[in-house]
Amino acid sequence: MPGSTFFLKGLPWMPARLSNINRTIARCFPLEFKLSSREGNSDDCSTSDNQVLDNKKRKICRDFEATEHFLTCTAAKCKESNNYDALNTVIADIFSSPESISNYFCINGDSVELVDIIYVRKIYTILSDHFHSSVEERLFIATNGLMEHLQGGIDDQLLMSIIIIVYENPQLQSPEYFENVLPRLCQLVRSLSLPAKAELVRFWAKFNESQMLQLVISLQQYLTCTVVNILACSDTDILTSIDISLSNILYNLDMLYLANCLGGITRQGNLAHSEIVTNQASTTANADARSDQVGVFMRTVGGLRRKQDIRHHELQRLLNIDPAICRRPIVTFSAFYNEALSDAIDPRYDYRRFTVNDICLLDFPCVIMPFNKTQYLSLDCRLRQNDEIGAAIILSLLNRDVPNPFLIIRVRRDHLIEDALWQLEHVSDDNPSALLKQLRIKFVGEEGVDDGGLSKEFFVLINQEIFNPEYAMFRYNEKAGTYWFTPDSYETDAQYKLVGILVGLAIYNGIILDVTFPMALYRKLYGQKLILEDLSDCFPEIWQSLVNLLNYEGDVENDFMYTFKISYTNVFGDAVTVDLVENGGEISVNKNNREEFIRLYTEFLLTNSVKNQFDAFKKGFNMVTEDSLLKYLFRPDEVDMLVCGSKEKCLDFHELERVTYYDGGLTKDSTLVKDLWEVVHSFDEESKRKFLKFTTGSDRVPVGGLSKIRFCVIKNGDDSTRLPTSHTCFNVLMLCNYSSKAKLKERLLYAINNGNAGFGLS
Template sequence: MSAKGQEGPLASRVEAESPCSDMKRAATKKLIERYFYQLIDGCGNPSCDNQYCASSGKLANLTANEAAAQAINLFSQDARLCDGTQPSKVAKTTLESGPASLAKSLPNKNINPTCSVEGKSVPYLTEAKLVDIIEKCKAESSYSLLIRTLGEVFSSSQALIKSFQKSEKNDSALAALLDKAPTSLLCSSKEMSKEAVRSLQGDDKEEDSCDSAPKVPQPDDTSVDLPAVRRAFEALWSLPGEAFESALVHALVTLADQIELDLRVFGVNEAESTDSLLSVFLIVFEIPVLGSSEYLDMALHMLCKAASCLPISAQAKLARIWARHCKSRLPSLLQALQQLITVKVIGGAFTRDYCVQDADTITAPTKVMQIIYYASILAGELDPSEVAEGTNEANNSEKSKPSEVTSSDLAEELGVSFLDSRNPLIPFVDFYNEPLSDAVEMDKDFAYYKSEQPKKFSFMNYAFILTPATKTLGLYYDNRIRMYSERRMSFFQAVVGRPSNPYLRLKVRRDHLIEDALVELEVVAMENPSDFKKQLVVEFEGEQGVDEGGVSKEFFQLVVEEIFNPDYGMFTTQEDTQTTWFNPTSFESDAQFTLIGIVLGLAIYNNVILDVRFPMVVYRKLLGRKGTFADLEDWNPTLYRTLLDMLEYAEDDMADVFMQTFKIGYKDVFGNLLYHELSDKGDEVYVTQTNKKEFVDLYTDFLLVKSVERQFEAFKNGFQMVTDESPLALLFRPEEIEQLVCGSKIFDFAELEAATEYEGGYTVESDAIRNFWQVAHSLQPESQRKLLQFTTGSDRVPVGGLSRLKMVIARHGPDSDRLPIAHTCFNVLLLPDYSTLEKLQDRLLKAINYSKGFGML
């Protein structure tokens, strides 16, 4: 669409002789103009069902004069007008000469506003020109003219800048017809709604002033006629591909080389030059077959390299334009980039010295995919800005500003975060690339992420493309390095006579678990919170054993079982969803909620999965977002549907139907009904059509924020004591953090069998192993979880599924009556070579059902 504030053929006229007010007349013209451009260009919504909109596909192609006449008729009929339809007029974009201009970027190639090069006119294409050339080639059965034209235009940025520009003929046709329209029509506004008149009058207050300064164009405007580009490409690909595609591919390679050279050597600093160059990328990325083999091999990655050199402001504008004008195109463009990355990963010969991060055929499309990622967020459903509490991936990362454009930089430029997105245009999971995630060596990627000079490409800065399992490795390396750093510092302190413990040691009693853990963690929090960065080592009093990970897992499990029990009084269970929520009437101290936050942080920090079931709003709030009405759908579906019915109710008898005041009731942990007034004298204020939105917002804010503010803030403070320096918020979205805490929801023992290794003489063909898996697969899900608990110390599935769990089954002697033994620290099951299936089943079931507590078989 067009630059807002550009003077159109209607708004620019002031007709003093009109007996009606200039403002009303201008408003009327503005509305007719919107009808006109809806008929010509459409609203941009690919699923539009308005029969008077070009985007619906229900409207025949109209000439400018026909559209102008019909626009006046639609105005007089008060016909439907799509939201967001604006005049698509933009001032012609030209390149000015100057030291920073693209016009000076190559020697002997000077571009001036007349678009001539060395005295020769620059070739360009329009939809009509291309269709004429195609028809001529068909008639002559020769495609030489088409091949020559495509080669000339698509190999030159100057030619493409001039191509497919929006025509001003439409403006002239509409203006001419309106000049002939009767004054009574243009003065009448009774057909317009009051809101439309008021809105249009407000828009024109400044525009109608002769002295008003020109406004800055909207950041999502473009001079490219994108619908015409798509129709032109559709006509082009109605021909046999071999007739022209080779020439087009080679032209695109030349084009990309030229633009990359321009940007790397000279840059683009002037807004006009940047806009012109964006026109080139808008056109070439509309090519419908970029994902086919010939384009993947030669052209697409070259175009990505050129686009990745754009400054951050240009990338942000491209994201906005794509979000507004190219919604139907973005999924297929993303698919083409995914195919390119996958092909290059699978076909690449990567080593430790030359890894995927060093291949620009992979990193360049990743950078372009980042633009699509944010375009998808902008084009989807967003939370209002007041939901943010000032924490997002742009400011929660510990890294300094890099030399390249990363995800956080683009987010900051756009003023948007993935946390703002409720429902992106393209699902977030569609951006995962599994072959790439498997190929990335995260230890090296983490080193690149931390490096300063020279700046290296790190996929941790483009975490949207990595699967949660791979990102977990990045977090693991960050955590381990901090642990080793703390350990090394303890060693140095011991050398200078200030001995300190290199580990975070907790010594607890089983029957006083919460009290002991609370006391010890409180001491650490008060005296030296940095100790939370040390590796956790747990010791149960009176029990032998060295904690290599298994004892810590049991500690976390026991703490969660006790403190999340509703009988303990700190948390409640939501009836609909069986999720855990903070008890708003809890008498427990803030320190105990801080303990839970610390435990949650330590579990992530020490790579332990917990059996907790928080609603998603908890993880959103931990990342700095407030609870909103949309969060109620997951928190309490029944209440959400009730409030939604209230919001959608349109009759005037709302107060009589719903009988709801601004006084609401809720239950405490004991089932007692409590009341709260959402406003002053709320029991006297009934919910009506005028205040229903306010009621829903206040109700939501009370349930998700104010009623548990004390408890949650203590919980969040404890969590941040452990994770404050972690790249957690850079890498993970709220739903991914839930996987990190709770594990995967996919429980597939076939994956576990495929990933299991065998030692001590066992192989996959051993009778005992065959019998073991026969028994394991026949168990009920609850018993399977017990087997997983017995073997690994946790019944939770790690992020990425059971295939990520490296379990080992080792032979533990010949047939005997002994029970199997597990070393949970190393996920090792010691299994005697039982002679029969029945004996193995009996011994195994006894082991997994009576194994609770360290040292018990």
């Protein structure tokens, strides 16, 4: 339009440099492409003769739209003529030095917030849309040269801006960038001061899912490639240490993980009012409370020694966040898992380095696969148990009373809870450290040495009794499929402490329980705030009613007719009323106070009504887990997987088949074995879960998948009408050599649908 300008507006070139670029463009496009006059149309890519600029009046202009338009026209002309010299010249000029890249993409100021990230992405998009081999090469050369310029003497603000801009390069996932650009980029991020790192994390925390995922994928591909190359150059497929290149990548991923969590926490705080929180400790208080958990205690025979500065704890403090409280990260937590590195690192060596404060994978739990985390937890548990055994040996050498190196529990089958409660209560009161010993179960009046099978049987049996509805310690919600504390249970605190101890011991001894708790339980164990959403897998009907109340746009007071007095049915079937506030029955719920009503109702159901029960449970749970790696390594949702297995909807029995071993004359090529797997693979999901429960005692998948089950199939005689049997304590299935596949299927389905999984019983 008249009066508009298009003279490379927004490009901060000095006149001499501008003249050189113009000559390059004029040489490439002598007729079609010249700099516009002030009278030219900014929407037209064809331009008139060069305009003489008044250097005294000329200021560096930040008209990003004009710059974007110019670059688009340049790219289009290059593509049309198949001559990319002009575009390559522009790329070289933009990305060749810290000063130029800052001039193009940054607004004068002292904050990375002044990086125009939208403009950066637009420029990269234009280049991506017109990528030619020479353009890709020129961008790589320019970026590589930029990295070489960053050798020191650059202030943190400029360095952060460059880091942000280079990380947006869509070509960063290309292998050629792995050799120099990404290594140098990761090193630069790590070299930033602590306040600069925090500012960078806050900047990334504002990214959306696709933007964050692009950064994570770039680093994950680089990390995997680095691991593969290291292993290819070595004589083994196991890494015993983390070198500087790996640690730099991990440090960058860890910062992205913090940004991912911070962004999620920020969004949680800004969500709609449907996410009303209960009155619990603030996020800040929770972060401070967990600060000591981040510095994990490492055991030695002589006592406790604190490992300092784990997980870049000081950066978390500065950001004032606790990643464990993040419910909805920007991208899923699993995006940070790196299977290649998790499987390559030998946990024994890594754990040893962890105990002496050397750099190790354990410093970066966010990248460790859940199954590999369980290996660390198991190793930590065994070492703690070995400490107890070592202490017993030392006392024996000193001719003192020698404690048993194992935690031995003797129980009668018909008095299981009574016997276990009495012994565990005695141990927890007199010698709590004994709970750290390896568990050994002895069934009174029975032969047998517990090498894991009897312990598993004990947990299966006691689990059935504790969560039996007639026992009334927990209430089962059929719609949610979860157990929650009974508000006014007549059971003692000691019994709830026992349950906490047993859940901790199950984790500690690698045993999956056939029970499902709502996520609210694990969040409470981590000291997190509970919100209305936590009712959804605990009291789904009440949760839905409260959501409806919250979103109702009509006359709340007269249509709902709620007051601040609620009622529930106790274990005896009697109705109990509770005032959420003083004289609650006289206060109607309306639009103005409904949020307070919902908050108080939620707080009553999840906190106040079960305070004694939960506190006792938590005390018992912490007796076993408090000094372990549990809360350092695992998020609340991962602890749920440890307790009751994975909640995978589809079971991959091909994984189980792959790791199964055979005995009693069977091999993987036996007709009976082939028939078995054909039958099992043909099952629907419900039958597969029944089969899993019949053979292992649980229909849940352990952390890491079915391939982590040590499963065995044994031939149990010739053809017969007998049903298949199982030893769930050892994950053993015993089959007769049935004469046909049809007979095998009929007998197996009858067993899993009508029989109980047993310990050697039909």
